[in-house]
Amino acid sequence: MNLLVGIDIQPIDEVESSLKTFGSRYRRLLFTDRELETCGDNSTTSSRLAARFAAKEAVLKILDIQDVVPSWRSIEVGGISDCRPEIILYDVAAELARLQGIRDVFVSLARSGDAAVATVVASAWSQSEGVSP
């Protein structure tokens, strides 16, 4: 088994600025319906979306991406709160993870006044270990 680690940091003010400038186009390009519902539309929305964007980028860092790049919406941060988030992969992201033998993906989110951080850890099993991808 191999452990894969990805980390990313996202300035919250950049997300806030993007929300103001591009509105729903920005939201719909990057985030799933469930993520948008979870993050709501209030004073914490920017920081929570920033944490989710950081998580998506952290996941992209552990995937062996060749020609086809997963969309941001194919990587979802689920869970009701930021305390126990989970990563759910769809479409291209899910297929890349399957090919790499990735079985479990864990994520931790953190937010400060200025930035949001996400760390992702995944376990990848090879076929020789008796677990087919």
Added chain:
Amino acid sequence: MSAIDDRIREVLKEHGRLPIEVGSLRDDDDLYEHGLTSHASVNVMLALEDVFDVEFPDVLLRKGTFQSIAAIRSALVSLGVEVS
């Protein structure tokens, strides 16, 4: 320099959050090596859609599309934007 290049550089200046002067960039300079982040590239793409009245299809939503000014120009031309 063509009109399309001028407008691309304006978008980069306004939305790219690059730590260097956009005017100092050559057409083939790697924008990511010069500080373009993934998040900033999202803003650049959305701004380009507004400025050029185009929509980037999923196939162009990849890092290479925004790797350089030349790459952005090529993508826009592929979407029907005229160079002059």
